[in-house]
Each structure stands twice: as C-alpha cells, then as structure tokens.
Amino acid sequence: MSIGALFMGGVIPGILIGITLMGVAYIISCKRGYKAEAKKSLGEILIAFRQSLVALVMPVIVLGGILFGVFTTTEAGCIAVVYALIVGFLMKELHLKDLFRIFLSAALTTASTMFVLASAQALGWILARAQFPQMVVNALLGVSGNGTVIFLLILLFLFFLGFLWMAPPL
Numbered sequence: 001m002s003i004g005a006l007f008m009g010g011v012i013p014g015i016l017i018g019i020t021l022m023g024v025a026y027i028i029s030c031k032r033g034y035k036a037e038a039k040k041s042l043g044e045i046l047i048a049f050r051q052s053l054v055a056l057v058m059p060v061i062v063l064g065g066i067l068f069g070v071f072t073t074t075e076a077g078c079i080a081v082v083y084a085l086i087v088g089f090l091m092k093e094l095h096l097k098d099l100f101r102i103f104l105s106a107a108l109t110t111a112s113t114m115f116v117l118a119s120a121q122a123l124g125w126i127l128a129r130a131q132f133p134q135m136v137v138n139a140l141l142g143v144s145g146n147g148t149v150i151f152l153l154i155l156l157f158l159f160f161l162g163f164l165w166m167a168p169p170l
Contacts, residue, residue, distance in 0.1 A: 003073050007066060054087050 040048075061083060062076045071079065088094030127133070140150050 003066065007063075007073075054091070058083055058087075 058080055062080050065071045065079065066073055066076050085094065140153060143153065144150060
C-alpha cells in the first residue's frame with residue numbers, strides 16, 4: 001500500500017482527535033474559569049500570519065512532496081530538517097553555537113527510541129521462538145470456537161490492559 005494513501009487515511013481520525021481535544025480544553029477552561037485574551041484586530045492577525053508564513057510552508061512542502069510522489073517519507077524528514085535549518089539561520093533564531101546542543105538532543109532522543117525498538121525486537125523474537133502466539137491462539141480456541149466470542153475476549157483483554165497502562169505507579 002502506498003505511504004501517501006496510508007498518510008491520507010490518518011487525516012480524518014487526526015481531525016476528529018483534534019476536535020475532541022479542543023472540546024476537552026474548552027470544557028476544562030470553562031470549569032476552571034480561565035479568561036480569554038482580548039480579541040486581536042485584523043491588522044495584528046495579518047502581521048502574525050505574515051511572520052509565520054515561512055514556517056507554515058514546511059507542511060505544504062512535506063505533504064505535497066509525499067502525496068505527489070516527489071520524495072519518500074524519510075526524504076521528506078530530511079528536507080524538513082534542511083528547510084528548518086535554513087529558515088532558522090535566515091530568521092536569526094538559530095546560531096552555529098546552538099547546533100551541537102540540538103544535534104546532541106536529537107541523538108539522545110533517537111538512541112532512546114532505538115533502544116525501545118531493539119528491546120521490542122528481542123522480545124518479539126523470544127516470544128516467537130517460544131511459540132507464544134500459538135499458545136495464545138490455542139488457549140482462545142479452547143474457550144470457544146466462535147469468532148465473535150474470541151473477538152470479544154480479545155477486546156476485553158485489551159480493555160483490561162488499558163486500565164493497567166493508565167494505573168498510577170505504585
């Protein structure tokens with residue numbers, strides 16, 4: 001399946017999640033009595049838009065490049081980094097002395113992510129070697145041969161895992 005199609009498949013859920021989060025933020029802010037800022041004039045809005053236009057071009061470049069097949073998602077990430085560096089230097093928000101700290105932070109984030117992926121890969125290999133998936137399937141089939149019942153058992157198990165995931169630490 002095309003990466004662009006997968007990406008576009010996430011647009012509707014992303015919009016729905018965004019709307020839901022805005023609703024939650026609105027309800028919480030009303031409950032806690034947060035005050036709104038004064039409304040901005042059209043001139044102030046246009047000035048802010050003009051100042052942010054350079055940054056708003058990045059998603060257009062990335063999404064347009066992926067959807068039109070100009071580059072892959074990995075290449076899009078590289079192009080976004082190069083674009084951000086150029087814009088940062090041109091807008092005088094970024095200096096050469098900042099690059100080491102930025103690259104170090106990126107390296108630490110990447111290393112921790114890779115450690116998690118490596119651990120998951122090792123666990124997956126161990127579980128596959130021990131034939132854990134087959135044991136789970138046999139246990140579920142031992143409970144019922146009905147697909148609907150098995151589906152509901154899996155949903156119930158995942159629901160229970162969600163409670164464990166959200167539980168506060170002991």
